[in-house]
Amino acid sequence: MSARLEPCVSIDFDSSALDEVVTKTKDWALMHGVCMRSRQNFSPDSINFAPFVLVPSTFPKKEFEKAIELQTLVNEMIYRIANNYEFLKTTLAITNTVDPFTAQLFKIYTTVQEEGVSQEECCGGLFRCDYMLDRDAVRQVEINTIASSFAGICTRVTRLHRFVMQELGHGDKLQQLPENNALEALCGGMLKAWEIYNQPQAVILFIVEDITYNICDQRFHEFEIRKQNPNVRVVRRSLTQLGRGGAVLDAERKLIIDGQEVAVVYFRCGYAPDQYPSADGCEWDARLMIERSKAIKCPSISYHLAGTKKVQQVLAEPGFLERIFDDAEKVAKLRDVFTGLYSLDLNEEGDRAAEMAIENPEKYVLKPQREGGGNNVYGKEVAEVLKQLKDNPERASYILMDIIQPPLLRNWMIRPSTQPMLVDTLSELGIFGVIIGNSKEILHNSMGGHMLRTKIHTANEGGVAAGLGALDSPFLVDL
Ligand SMILES: Nc1ncnc2c1ncn2[C@@H]1O[C@H](COP(=O)(O)OP(=O)(O)O)[C@@H](O)[C@H]1O
Ligand SMILES: [Mg+2]
Numbered sequence: 001m002s003a004r005l006e007p008c009v010s011i012d013f014d015s016s017a018l019d020e021v022v023t024k025t026k027d028w029a030l031m032h033g034v035c036m037r038s039r040q041n042f043s044p045d046s047i048n049f050a051p052f053v054l055v056p057s058t059f060p061k062k063e064f065e066k067a068i069e070l071q072t073l074v075n076e077m078i079y080r081i082a083n084n085y086e087f088l089k090t091t092l093a094i095t096n097t098v099d100p101f102t103a104q105l106f107k108i109y110t111t112v113q114e115e116g117v118s119q120e121e122c123c124g125g126l127f128r129c130d131y132m133l134d135r136d137a138v139r140q141v142e143i144n145t146i147a148s149s150f151a152g153i154c155t156r157v158t159r160l161h162r163f164v165m166q167e168l169g170h171g172d173k174l175q176q177l178p179e180n181n182a183l184e185a186l187c188g189g190m191l192k193a194w195e196i197y198n199q200p201q202a203v204i205l206f207i208v209e210d211i212t213y214n215i216c217d218q219r220f221h222e223f224e225i226r227k228q229n230p231n232v233r234v235v236r237r238s239l240t241q242l243g244r245g246g247a248v249l250d251a252e253r254k255l256i257i258d259g260q261e262v263a264v265v266y267f268r269c270g271y272a273p274d275q276y277p278s279a280d281g282c283e284w285d286a287r288l289m290i291e292r293s294k295a296i297k298c299p300s301i302s303y304h305l306a307g308t309k310k311v312q313q314v315l316a317e318p319g320f321l322e323r324i325f326d327d328a329e330k331v332a333k334l335r336d337v338f339t340g341l342y343s344l345d346l347n348e349e350g351d352r353a354a355e356m357a358i359e360n361p362e363k364y365v366l367k368p369q370r371e372g373g374g375n376n377v378y379g380k381e382v383a384e385v386l387k388q389l390k391d392n393p394e395r396a397s398y399i400l401m402d403i404i405q406p407p408l409l410r411n412w413m414i415r416p417s418t419q420p421m422l423v424d425t426l427s428e429l430g431i432f433g434v435i436i437g438n439s440k441e442i443l444h445n446s447m448g449g450h451m452l453r454t455k456i457h458t459a460n461e462g463g464v465a466a467g468l469g470a471l472d473s474p475f476l477v478d479l
Helices: 015-031 061-082 085-098 100-115 151-167 171-176 182-197 215-228 239-246 282-292 301-306 309-315 320-324 328-336 348-359 380-388 393-397
Strands: 057-060 123-134 137-144 203-207 234-237 255-257 260-267 296-298 341-343 364-367 399-402 409-414 421-437 442-456 469-472 474-477
Touching: 015 151, 015 409, 057 061, 057 409, 057 421, 057 442, 061 085, 061 123, 061 137, 061 301, 061 309, 061 320, 061 328, 061 421, 061 442, 061 474, 085 100, 085 301, 085 309, 085 393, 100 282, 100 301, 123 182, 123 301, 137 309, 137 421, 151 171, 151 182, 151 215, 151 442, 151 469, 171 474, 182 215, 182 260, 182 296, 182 421, 182 442, 203 215, 203 255, 215 234, 234 239, 239 282, 309 320, 309 341, 309 399, 320 328, 341 348, 348 364, 348 380, 348 393, 348 399, 364 380, 409 442
Parallel strands: 057 474, 123 296, 203 234, 203 260, 260 296
Antiparallel strands: 123 137, 123 421, 255 260, 341 399, 364 399, 409 421, 421 442, 442 469
């Protein structure tokens, strides 16, 4: 039996009260950009409200604060491993032999390393560290180091929930909904990088998909940059456009698009194989050109690789954190949020982990080296896949993780073109982080706000765009 949290307020509405608050809140969402483009009825001229839960989800204050407080340390951990070429090389060596996508990223990384990167050159990290509650303590699910999304919309969801609480007569409880400055923090990070680049005419380049469904989230970033610094232009391009002649690198390694110098490159795309679709590899050419350039990359390919699942598993190995931090207190704090992670390399240790999961598949999640949701293996299938992979070198590109079992919480899930559904949900908390540094030193390190995503408890994964997830915000309680 899973544990259960109580809703923050009563959610037993009669049908007319429910209809009133839901209709009004949907309009609030539409009018404040808590929205996405529809995949089913796509039109570049319209948006739907994004799925959300009606009231904020109860969340233990102590654990929320723990995750917030930890973020600068998480940033520093990623910074340290991203700047450790030998570590990344050793850790990803096996993955690279069986996973062509990671191998291709790694090849670009090696190429640029061997060409020599100046120690003064900065990289930017705009991270989101995801957690779930395991009974009553937060445990890290993963650290996103590229295209960490929802900082834009989630700041609006915090406001949407403030509005709903007032509508429901609970305006006295607003102090339990924490402030959220995720958008300001991430855009502030990009502008800091822009200032470090120090070229007043230069633009910020967003690398985007051919069709962007999560358009409001991206545009909020664009508009916030203009708001914080009216002199800075944002330009959007796909990797395909850049690879087909849309960008050049000049003799001084300046990245130029349409005659404009690029100061900062912000990736909202480029983390999945299908985002490099062309047979001639033009998207890979573009990625290499960007990496070679002196523009400040958010992220550089080293930060991208530092966010791989294999790296996450190695970080959790006994004694590893001690090698990157000489401060025992820091190590203890980081380790405290890790859950069981196991290598599946083709050796005795990997065989032991595979056997353990074949015996009790429900206790584990099997993760291939992929990002972006929908790739993991759960339940009985964990055993089936591991049996198939026996003695297959490909097994080493997967990692095994203890399943985290968050408490359930009843809430109304509101989705476009669907009646409100009263369901048991569970949540995933994301904490954003911003770091800017070069290989010698960290120039900026900060926590950058939060997001909450909530899914129906029977769904393995809760992608908001994919279907079973919804946007949410935390309602903090002392448990
Ligand atoms: N250890 C775990 N226990 C329970 N659910 C998990 C676990 N790891 C991942 N998940 C679920 O799967 C989703 C995707 O996994 P994640 O590691 O975040 O990969 P991705 O890079 O695809 O986002 C998570 O958002 C979460 O809902
Ligand atoms: Mg994830």
